[in-house]
Amino acid sequence: MSRISKAERQLQLQREDAGEHLYANRVRVYPKSVHGPVRRFKWAVLIVCLGIYYLLPWLRWNRGVNQPDQAVLLSISHERFYFFNLEFWPQDIYYLTGLLIMAAVALFLVTSLIGRVWCGYTCPQTVWTDLFMWIERLVEGDRNERMKRDASPLTLDTAWRKVLKHAVWLGIAFWTGGAWIMYYVDAPTVTVEFWTGAASTEVYFFTFLFTATTYLLAGWAREQVCTYMCPWPRFQSAMLDEQSITVTYQGWRGEPRVRGKRHDEVPAGDCIDCGACVTACPTGIDIRDGIQLECINCGLCIDACNHVMERTGRPDYLITWDTLADQAAKAEGRQTTLSLLRPRTLIYAGALVIAVALMTGALAMRTSIGLSVLHDRAPLFVRLPDGGIRNGYTVKVINKTQSLALFDLHTEGLGGASLAESDEGLGPAAKLGLVVKADSVGTFRITVAGAPGRLGDGSQAIDFVLRNTANGEQTVYRSLFMGPPEGTR
Amino acid sequence: MPTKIEKDIVSGRDTTGHEWDGIKELNTPLPKWWLYVLYATMVWAAVYVVLYPSVPGITGYFHGILGYSQRNAVDDAVRAVATQRAGTMDRIKVLSFAEIRREPELMAAANTAGRIAFANNCQPCHAAGGGGQPGYPALAAGAWIWGGTLGDIQQTIVYGIRSGDPKARESQMPRFGADGVLKPDEIQAVADYVMTLYGRPMGVDVAPGRRLFAENCAVCHGDAGQGDREKGAPRLASRVHLYGDDRATVVAQITAPRMGVMPAWHARLDEATVKSLTLYVHALGGGE
Numbered sequence: 090m091s092r093i094s095k096a097e098r099q100l101q102l103q104r105e106d107a108g109e110h111l112y113a114n115r116v117r118v119y120p121k122s123v124h125g126p127v128r129r130f131k132w133a134v135l136i137v138c139l140g141i142y143y144l145l146p147w148l149r150w151n152r153g154v155n156q157p158d159q160a161v162l163l164s165i166s167h168e169r170f171y172f173f174n175l176e177f178w179p180q181d182i183y184y185l186t187g188l189l190i191m192a193a194v195a196l197f198l199v200t201s202l203i204g205r206v207w208c209g210y211t212c213p214q215t216v217w218t219d220l221f222m223w224i225e226r227l228v229e230g231d232r233n234e235r236m237k238r239d240a241s242p243l244t245l246d247t248a249w250r251k252v253l254k255h256a257v258w259l260g261i262a263f264w265t266g267g268a269w270i271m272y273y274v275d276a277p278t279v280t281v282e283f284w285t286g287a288a289s290t291e292v293y294f295f296t297f298l299f300t301a302t303t304y305l306l307a308g309w310a311r312e313q314v315c316t317y318m319c320p321w322p323r324f325q326s327a328m329l330d331e332q333s334i335t336v337t338y339q340g341w342r343g344e345p346r347v348r349g350k351r352h353d354e355v356p357a358g359d360c361i362d363c364g365a366c367v368t369a370c371p372t373g374i375d376i377r378d379g380i381q382l383e384c385i386n387c388g389l390c391i392d393a394c395n396h397v398m399e400r401t402g403r404p405d406y407l408i409t410w411d412t413l414a415d416q417a418a419k420a421e422g423r424q425t426t427l428s429l430l431r432p433r434t435l436i437y438a439g440a441l442v443i444a445v446a447l448m449t450g451a452l453a454m455r456t457s458i459g460l461s462v463l464h465d466r467a468p469l470f471v472r473l474p475d476g477g478i479r480n481g482y483t484v485k486v487i488n489k490t491q492s493l494a495l496f497d498l499h500t501e502g503l504g505g506a507s508l509a510e511s512d513e514g515l516g517p518a519a520k521l522g523l524v525v526k527a528d529s530v531g532t533f534r535i536t537v538a539g540a541p542g543r544l545g546d547g548s549q550a551i552d553f554v555l556r557n558t559a560n561g562e563q564t565v566y567r568s569l570f571m572g573p574p575e576g577t578r
Numbered sequence: 579m580p581t582k583i584e585k586d587i588v589s590g591r592d593t594t595g596h597e598w599d600g601i602k603e604l605n606t607p608l609p610k611w612w613l614y615v616l617y618a619t620m621v622w623a624a625v626y627v628v629l630y631p632s633v634p635g636i637t638g639y640f641h642g643i644l645g646y647s648q649r650n651a652v653d654d655a656v657r658a659v660a661t662q663r664a665g666t667m668d669r670i671k672v673l674s675f676a677e678i679r680r681e682p683e684l685m686a687a688a689n690t691a692g693r694i695a696f697a698n699n700c701q702p703c704h705a706a707g708g709g710g711q712p713g714y715p716a717l718a719a720g721a722w723i724w725g726g727t728l729g730d731i732q733q734t735i736v737y738g739i740r741s742g743d744p745k746a747r748e749s750q751m752p753r754f755g756a757d758g759v760l761k762p763d764e765i766q767a768v769a770d771y772v773m774t775l776y777g778r779p780m781g782v783d784v785a786p787g788r789r790l791f792a793e794n795c796a797v798c799h800g801d802a803g804q805g806d807r808e809k810g811a812p813r814l815a816s817r818v819h820l821y822g823d824d825r826a827t828v829v830a831q832i833t834a835p836r837m838g839v840m841p842a843w844h845a846r847l848d849e850a851t852v853k854s855l856t857l858y859v860h861a862l863g864g865g866e
Contacts, residue, residue, distance in 0.1 A: 111594070113607035317609055468709025471718045471863060474816035476777070481707065481718070481863055511861040512685055536863045 117239070118312060118373035120222060121232035121365075125392030134210045135219055143264065146271035152176075153491055156528075163273050169528075175452075178489065180459070187448035194444060198437035200328040202429060203410070204335035208321065209387030214314050217265070217307035218371065221258055228254040232368055258308045259300070266299030312372040315385055322382045329380070331413035332428050336388050338366070338377040338408050341420035346377075359403045366408055369393035376408055458496075458562040459487025459530075460555040469571045478547075478572040479538040486533070486555060488525040494559045496523045498535070501552040503570050506539045522558075537570060547572030667691070671850040675728045678857065685857070692858025695851050699843070700859075708862040712822055713838055720864030721818035725807045727866050732856040738842035739810075746842060749810030754794065755833025764790055769828040775803040775815040776823060 150160035150173055157164060162171040170177040177184060196207055208215060229235050229250050238247045270279060270292050282288035283296070306314055315322060329335065343360030351357045360377070367375050369390050372383045376390045388410070395405040418425040465481035473479055488494050499520040500506045509516030510523070510533050517538065525531035537551070551570040556563040583595040586604055594605045627633065631647070633640040641647075666687045670678060678684050697706075703714040710716025720726060724734055724747050737745040754760040760768065770780050771787025772795075792801065798811035805813030812820060821827050821836060830836075843852060859865075 111605070111607055112610045112613045114610050313609060313611070317612065465707055467706030468716070468718060471709065471716060472817055473719055474721045474813065474818050476817040479718070479863055509863075511863065511865055512679070512689070514679075534861060 115313065116373060118371065119232040119236050119368075120371045120373075120389075121368040121393070122226055123369045123389050123392040123396070125395055127388040127392045131210060131219065131387065131389070135216050138211060138213075138216050139220065143268050146268060146276040150174075156491065157275060159275055161272060162275070165273055176489070178487070180487070184448065184452065187444060187451070191441065191444045191448065194437055194441045197328050198434060198441055200325055201330065201333055201431075201433050201437060204329065204333055205322075205325055205384070205386040208315065208325075208385035212385075214306060214319070215371075215385060215387070217261075217303060218311050220261065221307040221311075222371065224257050224261070225254055228257070255308070258304055262300045262303035262307070263296070265303045266296045266301075269299045270296050312383065315372060316383050322385075326380075328433075330431070330433060331417075332431055334410050334412055334427075335380055336376060336384065336386050336391065336408065337411045337413070337416055338379070339406075339411070339416060339419070340377070341416065343377070343407050359398065359401075359407050361397065361401060363397055365393040365397050366390035380413075456562050456564065457489040457560070458555065458557050458564050459485075459489070460553060460564045460566045461485040461487075462553045462566045462568045464568055464571070470573070472573070473538065477538050477540060478570075479536050480570050482535045482537065482553075482568065484523075484533045484535045484553065486523055486525050486531045488527065488529060488531065488557070490527060490557070490560065492527050492559065494525055494527075494557050496525060496531075497521075497556045497558055498523055499554055500537060501554055503537070503539045503549065503551045506537050506551070506570075509536045509538070510534065511536070539570065546574050663687075667850040670853055671848075675853070675857065678853070688854040688857045689861065691851060691854035692856070695847065695855045696858055699847070700855070708859060708864070713820065713836065715820060716818060716864075717859050718862040718864050719818050720866070721813065721816055722807065722864065722866070723805070723812050723820070724810055725866070726860070726864055728856055728860050730807075731859050731865075732852060734840065735847075735852050735855055735859075736842065736844045739840040740837060741839060741842040743842040743844075747810055749837070751798075751811075751835040751837065753834050760790065760794065760832070765829055765832050768795065768832055769825055772803065772814055772828055772832075773823070773825065776817055776819075778823065780825065 145161050146159065148160040149158050150171075151158060152171070157167075157171060159171065160173055162169075164171065168179050170181075199206060210216075225235070229238060229247075238250075241247075267280075267283070274292065279288055279292060283292065310318075338360075343358040345356060345358055346360035346362040347355060347357035348362045366377070367373075367390075369392070370376065371387065371389065372385060374381060374383045376384065391406065391408045391410075394408040398405040398407055412427070415425050415427070461484070463483040463485075465483070469480070471479045471481075484498070486496050486498075488496075497520055498508065500508065507517040507519065508521050509518075510521055512534065515521050515523075521535070523531060523533055548569055548571040551568055553566045553568060554563065555566070582593075582597065583605075584593050584602070585591070586593055586602070589604060592605045593602045596603045628642065629644045629646075630642040631639055632642060666684065669684060670688055670691075673684070678688055696704075696708075700708075703711075704717055705711050705714070708717030710719065715721065715723065722730070724730055724739070734747060737743045737747065739747045740749075752759055754768075755762065755765050764786075767784075767787040768790045769787070770782050771784040771791050773780055774784055791803075795803075798806055798809050799814050800806055800811075803814030805811050805816075817823075819827075820838070821831055847855070
């Protein structure tokens with residue numbers, strides 16, 4: 090182990106005194122505005138994403154009387170999720186699980202194909218940060234002007250601009266927080282309630298909570314979220330391989346980078362080391378260092394560099410979308426082909442297809458009827474004076490239709506079974522008629538009387554058959570009819 | 579304090595100065611704001627310690643300047659629930675059973691209140707769900723000794739059976755053996771006959787038993803052992819028996835009958851709870 094010199098040690102102690110050794114000061118990023126096809130595409134994605142987010146709650150959808158008319162509504166109070174023509178119950182939570190699985194696999198697939206485009210274009214953190222940076226640029230000026238303002242003493246001009254910027258940020262953040270709430274309660278109603286002070290405490294709390302998080306994350310935290318808080322950049326390298334298309338600096342073309350005029354005696358690449366790619370980067374990195382954790386793959390450096398290449402008369406796309414394999418081949422003067430079909434992408438695509446097929450199938454075969462039968466835990470059975478056996482069940486009948494319905498309930502598998510419901514005084518009969526209100530669950534305590542069963546312990550399987558008399562839909566629930574063991578009857 | 583901070587040749591970065599078996603750790607500094615968040619949590623903790631119950635002592639503890647107590651919070655919550663329920667329970671108290679059953683919400687409340695009251699007061703003897711056990715009637719079976727209508731059940735809960743309350747249900751079976759009314763062999767004969775009433779013949783001649791039964795037992799239990807609810811005489815021609823249906827139990831019951839006691843509950847349970855309990859027991863499966 091080599092000992093360090095006295096001078097070096099001195100320097101380290103100084104740095105530690107300044108608290109800069111184990112904790113790093115944040116390097117402020119002043120991204121410079123760029124123009125070009127990537128930037129235009131990014132604006133388009135931003136407008137679509139924000140447009141959907143802010144306006145979707147206002148879209149109306151007719152579902153009939155006494156039903157919410159909001160197209161997308163995650164109603165906590167009524168325990169329903171409305172999505173256009175679909176209505177989900179809390180029991181349908183596995184559709185959400187399926188959706189999340191699909192989203193995760195789709196993210197893996199897209200990342201292994203074209204890198205972290207989710208991060209660069211559609212992640213809410215990116216979208217709102219982009220919007221907030223645009224505001225910042227409008228109010229305080231572009232990179233150089235902002236740096237100058239921050240470096241010089243506070244003037245009245247800088248002060249009012251800062252105040253205006255934060256005011257606009259807070260305004261957008263508030264709109265964002267408010268729009269979030271509108272996905273959970275009726276948008277027009279909650280808007281009126283909000284401003285008349287009639288909304289619930291939860292509405293005010295979550296509106297201000299999401300106002301605060303939007304303002305802090307998009308205005309202040311920005312790239313710190315991606316670099317330090319988000320887990321995705323930490324394991325995204327597991328999805329990438331040398332065939333993934335990512336934002337890439339073509340080192341074989343650019344190096345050796347030389348500033349200024351080209352001379353024949355000095356070998357020089359296309360890169361003039363102007364730093365345009367660095368100043369344009371919203372996370373403040375140098376793309377020429379290769380793929381790195383902080384890179385969100387937004388490609389703004391491509392636009393910035395193209396501008397420079399144009400002016401220096403070099404071919405554009407020195408920074409481009411390419412694979413590591415293709416770059417290695419090009420550096421050696423070889424040609425390669427793009428290989429989209431790789432085991433990795435095929436497995437992800439296969440998993441995605443299976444998940445989509447399963448969930449679509451499950452969604453298409455959804456019925457409006459549901460039955461759940463819970464056998465009494467105690468007593469397991471009751472012996473009747475005439476020697477028969479009676480079992481008690483809690484029967485839940487789900488009516489997902491929009492009208493009150495009469496359901497027929499009978500059992501199969503137990504000869505001479507006699508059903509009864511005590512609260513409404515139904516039965517005893519072989520078949521019971523149960524009335525369940527529209528869009529709700531009816532709970533009934535049903536007793537079934539019959540002779541002891543055929544199984545060794547006196548039990549036997551019993552099927553509860555439920556049929557909606559209105560639309561004929563039918564469902565079966567297999568339960569158990571219990572009795573005393575052989576020999577003790 | 580790490581002292582051997584070096585520059586790593588490969589990455590060009592400093593090490594932290596920590597070394598384990600020759601493995602050195604690169605210094606990847608955390609952002610400053612992260613450190614400030616840590617300080618903020620410390621400030622939060624300090625404020626919390628002052629505001630809320632925190633520091634334990636020998637005989638007590640520091641209550642915090644807000645005076646918060648979980649015990650009081652529970653009491654408040656219990657009071658709030660009682661206030662919230664008051665309206666419903668008052669209505670259950672004044673309305674008739676028929677009126678309660680007409681209102682599904684009231685019925686649901688009564689069922690819930692009844693279920694809890696049953697678990698707290700009745701379950702130790704009558705078993706969960708009214709399944710019963712030897713000596714304690716199975717309420718879910720419908721083998722009622724005193725009747726199974728809502729009124730009958732309510733009467734039994736309020737005043738009990740042989741409870742000492744002036745209005746309690748009373749019945750007394752003679753001690754045929756212990757008081758010498760029947761001789762031991764006569765008791766055996768009656769037992770043989772009684773067992774035929776519920777389909778467990780012992781394969782002996784029951785003619786003497788039948789005669790003795792008609793003379794001594796039928797006045798209360800009925801000619802065919804059908805029982806008499808007015809007198810509280812159990813139905814014998816049944817597969818459900820309070821104390822058991824084997825021969826030894828039957829003989830013992832004729833010789834020196836066990837006569838169980840059910841307490842009167844009017845002193846312990848309020849009227850609304852008794853009515854809820856009545857509805858719950860009635861709905862267990864045996865209600866008439």
